[in-house]
Amino acid sequence: MTKIQFFQSYHVGSEIKLTEQHQLQLVSCFEKPGENPDGILSGRAAVSTIQLKDIGPAIVKNYTRGGVIRNFNRNTYLKFSRYRCQSEYELLLFLDRLGVSVPQPIAFAYRGRFFYHAWLVTEEIQNVCTLAEFSKQNPDETRTVMQDLARQLDILVENHIHHVDLHPGNVLVDNEKNLFIIDFDKARTTPQNRHKLQKKYIRRWRRAVLKYKLPAVLNNIFNNRK
Known part of the structure; x- marks a missing residue:
């Protein structure tokens, strides 16, 4: 069960029992600017790395805005229903139970009530690159990885989960050719049938492949599609 604790003006939620030392480490990380990842389709989220005692290496994502509004408001959100960080944290827990390969969620945090800043803490997956980068370096092995991606996307579709910004930059591949899907902060459930989803x-995936001139092997994201 997720427990939310109040610590130094931050609300920190987790299913893991976080000690005061963990919370001190996290708050220290929250108060430092994160770095934007480099590479093809690496996204806009600012991230930091941290070594949590007795838990291990972790990634801290600071939610930031995109588009024109980013020029005026970089990382403040208005609360309409649920906090974005909490929604993504709980979705990752659910996806893990379904068998989707996602980074293990550790905690989420927010500061403020109606206008708030938000963070998500997940395990750090070692020695990874994006599928976009992997496909350019290993075109033959990409076919095998794409079969695994198709299997995991079938799980998302069967459960009516729409990752609205899924592209080859939001899929990570490690040294063992295991893949992980990331950035579910805009994901939502939808009543649409399998075919429409x-x-x-x-459509979203192939638009990115075409725009960034990625290898054609990436086009086939479902086993029954050409």
Whole structure:
């Protein structure tokens, strides 16, 4: 069960029992600017790395805005229903139970009530690159990785989960050719049927492949699609 604790003006939630030392480490990380990842389709989120005692290496994502609004408001959100960090944290827990390969969620945090800043803490996956980068370096092995991606996308579709910004930069591949899907902060459930949801995934994915001139092997994200 997720427990939310109040610590130094931050609300920190987790299913893991976080000690005062953990919370001190996290708050220290929250108060430092994160770094934007480099690489193709690496995203806009500012992230930091941290070594949590008795837990291990972790990634701290600071939620930041995109588009034109980013020029005026970089990382403050207005609360309409749930905090974005809490929604993504709980979705990652659910996806892990379904068998989708996602980074293990550790905690989420927010500061403020109606106008708030937010953070998500997940395990750090060692020795990874994005699928976009992997496909350029290992075109033959990419076919095998794509089969695993198709299997995991089938799980998302069967459970009516729409990752609205899924592209090859939001899929990580480690040294063992294991893949992990990331950045579910805009994901949502949808009543749409399987066919319509598949089409949405394919349209967004192929737009990125075409725009960034990625290898054609990336186009086939569902086993039954050409």
